[in-house]
Amino acid sequence: MITLEDVARHAGVSLATASRVLNGSTRQVGASLRAKVELAAAQLGYRPNVAAQALARGAGNVIGLVVHDLVDPYFAALADGAMRVAEGRGLMVMVGTTHRDPEREIAYVATLNAQRVRAVLLAGSRIADAHLTRRLREELDGYRESGGGVACVGQDLLGTDTVVPGNAEGAADLARALAGLGHRRFAVLAGPAGLVTAQDRVAGFAGALAELGLPAPLLVHGAFDRDGGYAAATEFADRIAGWDEGPSCVFAVNDVMAVGALAAFRDRGILVPQDVSVAGFDDIATLRDLVPALSTVRLPLTAMGARALELALDPAGEARVERISGEVVLRESTRKAAPA
Amino acid sequence: MITLEDVARHAGVSLATASRVLNGSTRQVGASLRAKVELAAAQLGYRPNVAAQALARGAGNVIGLVVHDLVDPYFAALADGAMRVAEGRGLMVMVGTTHRDPEREIAYVATLNAQRVRAVLLAGSRIADAHLTRRLREELDGYRESGGGVACVGQDLLGTDTVVPGNAEGAADLARALAGLGHRRFAVLAGPAGLVTAQDRVAGFAGALAELGLPAPLLVHGAFDRDGGYAAATEFADRIAGWDEGPSCVFAVNDVMAVGALAAFRDRGILVPQDVSVAGFDDIATLRDLVPALSTVRLPLTAMGARALELALDPAGEARVERISGEVVLRESTRKAAPA
DNA sequence: GCAGAATTGGAAATCGTTTTCCTGGAGGTT
DNA sequence: AACCTCCAGGAAAACGATTTCCAATTCTGC
Numbered sequence: 001m002i003t004l005e006d007v008a009r010h011a012g013v014s015l016a017t018a019s020r021v022l023n024g025s026t027r028q029v030g031a032s033l034r035a036k037v038e039l040a041a042a043q044l045g046y047r048p049n050v051a052a053q054a055l056a057r058g059a060g061n062v063i064g065l066v067v068h069d070l071v072d073p074y075f076a077a078l079a080d081g082a083m084r085v086a087e088g089r090g091l092m093v094m095v096g097t098t099h100r101d102p103e104r105e106i107a108y109v110a111t112l113n114a115q116r117v118r119a120v121l122l123a124g125s126r127i128a129d130a131h132l133t134r135r136l137r138e139e140l141d142g143y144r145e146s147g148g149g150v151a152c153v154g155q156d157l158l159g160t161d162t163v164v165p166g167n168a169e170g171a172a173d174l175a176r177a178l179a180g181l182g183h184r185r186f187a188v189l190a191g192p193a194g195l196v197t198a199q200d201r202v203a204g205f206a207g208a209l210a211e212l213g214l215p216a217p218l219l220v221h222g223a224f225d226r227d228g229g230y231a232a233a234t235e236f237a238d239r240i241a242g243w244d245e246g247p248s249c250v251f252a253v254n255d256v257m258a259v260g261a262l263a264a265f266r267d268r269g270i271l272v273p274q275d276v277s278v279a280g281f282d283d284i285a286t287l288r289d290l291v292p293a294l295s296t297v298r299l300p301l302t303a304m305g306a307r308a309l310e311l312a313l314d315p316a317g318e319a320r321v322e323r324i325s326g327e328v329v330l331r332e333s334t335r336k337a338a339p340a
Numbered sequence: 341m342i343t344l345e346d347v348a349r350h351a352g353v354s355l356a357t358a359s360r361v362l363n364g365s366t367r368q369v370g371a372s373l374r375a376k377v378e379l380a381a382a383q384l385g386y387r388p389n390v391a392a393q394a395l396a397r398g399a400g401n402v403i404g405l406v407v408h409d410l411v412d413p414y415f416a417a418l419a420d421g422a423m424r425v426a427e428g429r430g431l432m433v434m435v436g437t438t439h440r441d442p443e444r445e446i447a448y449v450a451t452l453n454a455q456r457v458r459a460v461l462l463a464g465s466r467i468a469d470a471h472l473t474r475r476l477r478e479e480l481d482g483y484r485e486s487g488g489g490v491a492c493v494g495q496d497l498l499g500t501d502t503v504v505p506g507n508a509e510g511a512a513d514l515a516r517a518l519a520g521l522g523h524r525r526f527a528v529l530a531g532p533a534g535l536v537t538a539q540d541r542v543a544g545f546a547g548a549l550a551e552l553g554l555p556a557p558l559l560v561h562g563a564f565d566r567d568g569g570y571a572a573a574t575e576f577a578d579r580i581a582g583w584d585e586g587p588s589c590v591f592a593v594n595d596v597m598a599v600g601a602l603a604a605f606r607d608r609g610i611l612v613p614q615d616v617s618v619a620g621f622d623d624i625a626t627l628r629d630l631v632p633a634l635s636t637v638r639l640p641l642t643a644m645g646a647r648a649l650e651l652a653l654d655p656a657g658e659a660r661v662e663r664i665s666g667e668v669v670l671r672e673s674t675r676k677a678a679p680a
Numbered sequence: 681g682c683a684g685a686a687t688t689g690g691a692a693a694t695c696g697t698t699t700t701c702c703t704g705g706a707g708g709t710t
Numbered sequence: 711a712a713c714c715t716c717c718a719g720g721a722a723a724a725c726g727a728t729t730t731c732c733a734a735t736t737c738t739g740c
Contacts, residue, residue: 001486003696014720019698027699030718045482050454051394052696055725060391062434070410071420073626080411083437092451094402095435097423111432114387142385146341226629263629286413286596289566289603291631343726354690359728367729370688392726395695 002044011040023048054116059147063309064112064120066096066105072225072256073284074301078123078153081305089313091118098124100224102132106139113143119312122152122160123305125197133157151312153304155196161311161320163304167197167281168204170297170326171251174279175208177328178249178295182337183277186217187240187247189232189257191224198224201253201281218247222257229260237268248276248337255280255287258294262333277334281326293331300324342384351380363388394456399487403649404452404460406436406445412565412596413624414641418463418493421645429653431458438464440564442472446479453483459652462492462500463645465537473497491652493644495536501651501660503644507537507621508544510637510666514591514619515548517668518635522677523589523617526557527580529572529601531564531593538564541593541621558587562597569600577608588616588677595620595627598634602673617674621666633671640664 008018013033020027021037029037040046054060063086067075079095086093094117096108105122112120120143126133137158140150144160151161178186188205191198206217218239222232229252240246252258258280265272272278272292283298304324311320348358353373360367361377369377380386394400403426407415419435426433434457436448445462452460460483466473477498480490484500491501518526528545531538546557558579562572569592580586592598598620605612612618612632623638644664651660 001696004698005696015697016699016720016722017718019696020719023697025698028718033719047450047454047482047486049395049456049696051391051400051456052725053698054391055389055395055727056696056698058698058725069420070423071413071416071625073411073413073416076411076413076416080409080437083410083435087437092434092436092455094432095423096432097420097427110387115390115432142387146387226626259629266631285411286566286626289599289630291606341726344728345726355727356690356692356729357688360689363727365728368688373689389726392695393728395697396726396728398695398728 001049002046004046004048007037007040007044007046010044011036013037022046023053059118060116061090062092062094062115062117063312064094064096064108064115064117066098066108066112066120066122068098068100068124070095070097073286074254074256074282075123077285077301078305078308081302081307082121082309084302085306085309085313102127102129102136106132106136109136109139109143113139113146113148116146117148119149119151119309121305121309121312122150122158123154123308125154125195126157128194128196128199149312149315151308153308155200156321157196159319161308161316162322163308163311164321164323165299165304166323166325167200168207170281170299170328171201171204172208173326173328174251174281174297175205176212177330178251178277178279178334179209179212179214181277181330181334183249184214184337185245185247185249186214187236187250188217188219189229189236189250189252189261190219190221191228191253191257193221195224198253205251217251224254224257226256226260229257230264231260232257233261233264234268237264237270249279249334250276251279253281255282255284255294255296258296258333259287259290262290262292262294273333273335277337279334283329292333295330295332295334297326298329299326341389342386344386344388347377347380347384347386350384351376353377362386363393399458400456401430402432402434402455402457403652404434404436404448404455404457406438406448406452406460406462408438408440408464410435410437413626414594414596414622415463417625417641418645418648421642421647422461422649424642425646425649425653442467442469442476446472446476449476449479449483453479453486453488456486457488459489459491459649461645461649461652462490462498463494463648465494465535466497468534468536468539489652489655491648493648495540496661497536499659501648501656502662503648503651504661504663505639505644506663506665507540508547510621510639510668511541511544511591511593512548513666513668514621514637515545516552517670518589518591518617518619518674519549519552519554521617521670521674524554524677525585525587525589526554527576527587527590528557528559529569529576529590529592529597530559530561531568531597533561535564538593545591557591564594564597566596566600569597570604571600572597573601573604574608577604577610589619589674590616591619593621595622595624595634595636598636598673599627599630602630602632602634613673613675617677619674623669632673635670635672635674637666638669639666
C-alpha cells in the first residue's frame with residue numbers, strides 16, 4: 001500500500017505538507033510544492049487510508065442506517081431517501097438489516113457506535129416492549145453522548161429527532177373517506193399485536209369509525225408482510241362465511257398486506273371491489289400498477305428518509321419531532337357500497 | 341469517549357492486557373485480571389474504536405456493495421442476499437447507489453478502496469462502453485492489489501469473480517416456451533441499447549426464435565424501468581395499430597418493465613393475455629401477485645447476491661465465473677395463441 | 681531441588697493520518 | 711535599519727487500538 005509518507009518522500013517534502021495538499025486543509029501550500037505532491041500522488045496511485053483519517057480527525061464520514069428488511073419496498077424507499085442526502089454530503093452509508101429482531105437492532109446500534117459513525121438513522125416501527133425500548137434507548141444515549149446524531153422514522157419513543165408519519169390521522173382520514181363511500185361495516189387486517197405502527201393505524205381507523213357512530217371493526221391480526229395479509233384475509237373470509245351481513249370493506253394496515261389480501265380474495269373467488277372493498281396504507285410505488293389499483297394513504301417515504309437523515313446530521317439542542325401527514329388516495333379497490 | 345487506556349487504568353492493568361481481554365486475542369489472560377478488565381469496561385461503557393482497530397490490524401470488517409438503485413426490487417433482493425452473508429460473518433455493509441451513472445460507480449469503488457473494505461460487490465449490469473469499463477477495471481485492479489476481494493453480479497467483463505445470470509439462455513428458454521404456446525410473431529421491449537444485460541436477453545430471445553425458423557421480433561427500446569416499459573409498450577401499440585397481423589406476444593426484458601407494459605396495455609384497452617401475451621424476466625417476489633400473473637424467468641436473486649459475496653470474501657487464485665440459470669415460469673399473462 | 685519450558689503481564693513500537701507547535705524568511709511599517 | 715507581523719514548511723505529538731518483544735513468574739520432569 002502506498003502511504004502518505006511514500007508520497008511525501010517521493011515528492012521531497014514533509015509529511016505535513018503532503019497531508020495539507022492532498023486532504024483538504026485550511027493551510028496554504030506553495031504552488032511548486034503543491035504541484036510536486038500532486039504529481040507524486042498521481043504517479044504512485046496514492047489512496048488515503050480512511051481508517052487512519054477517521055482516527056486522526058476523530059470523525060469519519062460514514063452514517064449508519066438500520067432498517068428491518070431491504071426487500072420490503074417501504075424500507076427501500078426510506079433508505080433511498082436517506083442515501084440521496086448522504087450522497088449529497090459526501091457520506092457513505094452503512095446499512096444493517098434487523099429482519100424485525102429487536103435484539104439485532106440493538107446490536108447494530110452498538111456496532112455503529114463502535115464505528116463512530118456520524119449519525120444513525122433508525123427506520124421502522126418499534127415493538128411495544130418497554131424493556132427492549134429502554135435498552136435501545138440506553139444504547140442510543142451512549143452513542144449520542146459521544147457526539148453522534150440520531151434520528152428515527154416512526155414513533156417518537158426514543159427521545160431523539162423523529163420523523164413521525166401521521167399513522168393515526170391518515171387511517172382516520174381513510175376511514176372517513178371509506179365511510180363517505182357508504183361503507184358501514186369494516187374489518188381491519190391489523191398486523192402484529194405488538195407493533196406500534198400497526199397499533200396506531202388500527203386505533204386511528206377505529207377511532208374515526210366510532211366518531212361517525214359506526215360499529216367497531218372486526219380485527220384480524222397477523223404478520224406485517226404479504227403472507228400475513230394473505231393469512232389474515234383468509235381467516236377473515238372464513239369467519240364471515242356464514243354471516244348474513246359481513247363487512248363490506250377491509251383495511252389492511254399496509255400496502256404489502258393489502259396485496260396479500262387481494263391474492264387471498266382472488267384465490268377464494270371473492271371479487272374486489274364488487275364483493276368487498278380493500279384499502280391499504282403507504283402507497284408503495286412498486287405496487288401502483290396492481291389490478292385493482294389499491295386505495296391507500298400516500299406517505300412521502302423517500303422524502304421522509306431524506307428528512308430524517310438531515311435531522312440526524314444537523315444537530316439541535318432539543319429532540320425535534322416532525323409529523324408527516326399522509327394523503328388518502330382512493331382508487332379502484334374500493335367502490336361505493338351498495339345502499340343498505 | 342472512553343478509550344482502552346481508560347479501561348486499563350481503571351482496572352489497574354496495562355494497555356496490552358486490556359486489549360487482550362476485550363478484543364479477541366490468541367493470548368491468555370489470567371482469570372482475576374480478566375475479570376477486573378471486564379468489570380471496568382462494563383462500568384465505563386467502553387466501546388472499541390473500530391477506526392483505530394482497523395488501522396492497527398490492517399483490515400476492517402466492512403464490505404462494500406454497489407448497486408444501481410435500492411428501490412428496484414431486483415437490486416434489493418441481491419443486496420438482501422449479500423447482507424445475510426455479511427451478517428453471518430460479522431461484517432458490516434457499506435452501500436452505494438449509483439442511480440445508473442457509471443461515473444458514480446467508479447467513484448464508489450474508489451471510495452470503498454479508500455475505506456479499505458474487505459471486499460467489494462458490484463451488482464448490476466455494466467454499460468457497454470469500452471472506455472468506462474476500462475476505467476472501472478483499473479480502479480478495481482488497484483483495489484485488488486491492496487488485498488481486497490471483488491466480485492460482481494452480472495457480466496463477466498471485469499476479470500473478477502462473477503456470478504453470471506443465464507440471461508441469454510433464460511431468454512431463449514422463454515422464447516421456446518412461448519413458441520410452444522403457439523406464438524409466432526413477437527415484440528421485445530428491449531431496454532436501453534447500451535445495457536449489456538438487456539442486450540443478452542434480447543439476443544438470447546431472438547436467437548431462439550431464429551433457430552425455430554420464426555420471424556425476427558419487433559424491437560422497441562426504452563428505459564430499463566417501469567416507465568420505460570410503459571413508454572415502450574405504448575410505442576409498440578401505436579406502431580402496430582394499422583397492421584392486420586401484429587405480434588401476439590410481447591417480451592419485456594425485465595419484470596419491472598413488464599409491469600409498465602401491462603399498465604400501458606390496460607390504459608389503451610388492450611387485454612392481456614386475450615389480445616396480447618406479456619412475459620418478463622427475473623420473477624421479482626414483490627410482483628408475484630399481479631393480475632394477470634406474469635410469465636417470466638425466475639432468477640434466484642437472493643442466492644446470487646449471497647454467492648457473489650462469498651466469492652468476494654473467499655479468495656481464489658483465478659477469477660471464478662459461476663453461471664446461474666433461470667427457470668421459465670409460465671403464468672396467466674401468456675396464453676395459447678389462437679391457431680393461425 | 682533445579683534446569684528448561686511454558687505461560688502471563690507490561691513497555692514500547694507500530695499502523696497512517698492530522699494537527700499543533702516551532703522556525704526561518706519575506707514583506708510592511710516607522 | 712530595526713522591528714513586527716505573516717506565512718510557508720517541517721518536526722513531532724496526538725489519535726486508539728494491536729502486537730512484538732522482554733522479563734518475571736509458574737509449571738514440568740528428573
